[in-house]
Amino acid sequence: MSGLKGGLHLALLFPCTLLTGCGAGDSTLTDNDEFFVEDVVTTTEDPFNRDQLMVVQIELDEEDFAALQTEGRTPGSAISACPDDDFRYTEFRASVTINGQPLDNVGIRKKGYLGSLSEEKPSFKLDFSEYQEGRYFQGLDRLTLNNNRQDPSHLRQCLAYDVYRQAGLSVPRCNWARVVVNGRDMGIYSHVESIRKPFLQRAFGDDSGNLYEAQLAEFGSYLNDHFQLKTNIRANDRRDLDEVAELLQSTDPQWLEKLAEKLDITEFIQLWAADVALGNWDSTSGNTNNYFMYHNPADERFHFIPWGTDAAWSGDFILKPGLGPLYRTHQLAKRLYDIPAYRAQFEQAVADLQSQAAAPTTLNTAIERYKTITASPAAAVSQLQTFINGDGTTPAWQAQVDHALQTEGSGQTEYSNSDEQPSCNDVTFDLALKFSASTALDSGTFTFTDPDGQEINASILIASYGSQGVDSISYQLDDSTAPETHALTIIGVDVNDSYQPYALQLSLESASARAGSHNLQGFANSLMLFRVADDQSIELIATASSGQIVIDNFDPQAGLFAAEFSVQMQTFGR
Structure with a gap:
């Protein structure tokens, strides 16, 4: 490799920092049993116990495993202006042993959208009821095992969900598992509760409403199409999205009062504040990505559910320089920031999280508690702690946020999503x-x-x-x-x-x-x-x-x- 001679210098661009960010979920668009399951069986065991590493041993045909490994989207096929939503992962049959308890005829498939995809260490969905209806393990009918590809510390996801939970959001439960496939140790995975009807029942007491997954999505005439409806798919009634989009585009002086009847504004502000306190750019307010919305019939309002938190404590996005720290890509964040009372509410929410749930002392204590359980590599832990605590050259993230709050985001770039009909003229x-x-x-x-x-x-x-x-x-x-x-x-x-x-x-x-x-x-x-x-x-x-x-x-x-x-x-x- 020839030496640098001056002139043009192009920094390396790393693969997890592209348009759709890291992570994102699955794109199943047809009704199936995963949203129409029987009541979850109660159990005294906690499948999300943080103090004990779950051990998941998987046995399946080697040819099936090889086929599973190679499946996946490419960026060209996924971040098109009009991506193909028909992509499906193949379901294979496996025998699984979890903490010594054997389960035969378990459905297994790969998971992941782009940033978490890996042949070497794939993420998995295990479905206990795929071939044996009504079967559960410790009250769960499936396991979601994230490979931590973008989280080599193994800590970011579960700790981020803790902060979102303490901010008042409904969030999935999370712990860790060591996964072994056909005798090969695949390493540590994050075991995250799936956002499905059992979660909705637990979090909201009602699972009959519309659940949407957002992938580069927010409210808008065309942007609403980016939300994937995950429940009530046959009915496909998306008027609840349209009503909110119309209010956000309205010149009605009462738009905000009417919006509050459709969407929990305080909850959104808490979510936005947590995105900021966590330095989670690939989020609702940062990249309009990695979240669910649930239209709860109990109060007829939308509620936000954070998801895909492996970009927490990373701060910014190389293809959107100046995106943070205050993250105002989502149009609702932009509009609320321009209203003094809501800006004050947002700033107070950030301050509260920085002094409690996302305080460096709180986070450092949790890291020390869990890093042995997760066998976290020392270099990855050090990288995470440097972001939180700062070092001799880089200020702590909290200090960067405080400066941004004091200067009202001066120098920060506000990015927007175009609410126009996509041309679909991919070449x-x-x-x-x-x-x-x-x-x-x-x-x-x-x-x-x-x-x-x-x-x-x-x-x-x-x-x-x-x-x-x-x-x-x-x-x-x-x-x-x-x-x-x-x-x-x-x-x-x-x-x-x-x-x-x-x-x-x-x-x-x-x-x-x-x-x-x-x-x-x-x-x-x-x-x-x-x-x-x-x-x-x-x-x-x-x-x-x-x-x-x-x-x-x-x-x-x-x-x-x-x-x-x-x-x-x-x-x-x-």
Whole structure:
């Protein structure tokens, strides 16, 4: 890999920091038994005991497990302007032993949307009643096992739910499990209660209302389509969403009073304050992502349920610089912040959480209590605590929040979601890449026809020449994920277009960072194409949607890389 020569410098972009963020849930859109189950069997045992690590041993056919591992979306297939909602994971049959209790004929499938997808360490859904109706384990008819790919400390999710709970939100229960598949130790997982009818019954005392899952979703004429209805699917009556969207767009001076009849505003403010106190950018207020809404028939109002909290204590989003700390992407947060009484309520809620549930002393005590149970790697724990407590160069997150509150978010960028009908004009095109890198010389090309029909032949070698040259193939190990992600940034210039630079971000999880053919898998194994502007800002053009990554040589210690492959890229609704 040639040395940096000055001029253009492109920072590595890590795969969990893309448009849809990290995590997100499943996209089942048809009625099925998971929402129409019998009353949960009562038990004296607590399946969410924090003081004892659950041990889950899974046995299934090796061919089935191999097939399960490879299933998953690619960014190109998932973050399209009009994504395909028909994607389904395959259900397999397994034998499971939980804390020594055997259960045969258990349904097992992979879970995850993009950020948590992994072949090496997949997340799982275990369904005890798939093949034996009415069967439960300690009052649960299924287990949701999150792989902690974006939470190598294993601590962020459960601790974040604790803060949301103390903020007054209804949240899923959470603890930890060690998962073993066919004798292979897969490591520590977070065991999180599924947001389904049993949860609704426990949290709200009524499970008959509409439950929606939000994936980059908020209220709006077209944005409402981003909410996935999870209950009452056959009826498909979504007028409750439309009523709130109309009020938020209304010029009626009584809009706020009328909105309070449809939505628990105080509860939303508490949720927003917790997002801020936790530095959870991939959230309701930060990225309009990773939450559920339940329209409770008991009070005829929407209630917010946080979900997918593995981005807590990470603060900001590389593709939305200046997003935090006050997180006002959700239009409701924007509008409430401009009303003095509600701004004061929000600021007080943040202060209360920072002095109690999200106080550094409280969090540090909890981390010390649980890190032994979770076998948390020391480096990952240290990274989490540095964010909470600060160090010699980076102020503690609470200090950053306090400064933002005092300056009313000065310098912060307020992002918005476009409430327009998506064009669905995704463009697919082939990209061929052949490259090699060494400590002496980087060479090769990547070729493609851009979405405007222009033939691009980007030279990696020429990108490293001259006073404006760069290290055209650079490598970095991202240890903020588990398994670790190996990232190559590959820069080429189009000699036929005034040496216009383009950049490829190739990401490989640890098991794929070796010679051989590897499947595309979420952000773990991905290829993203960027155009670099004169001011060195970057524009995401497309991501790989199909194909395989073929590595000929991968030796980071020696600085040697070589690959040649062809994939299909997909743009996002131009």
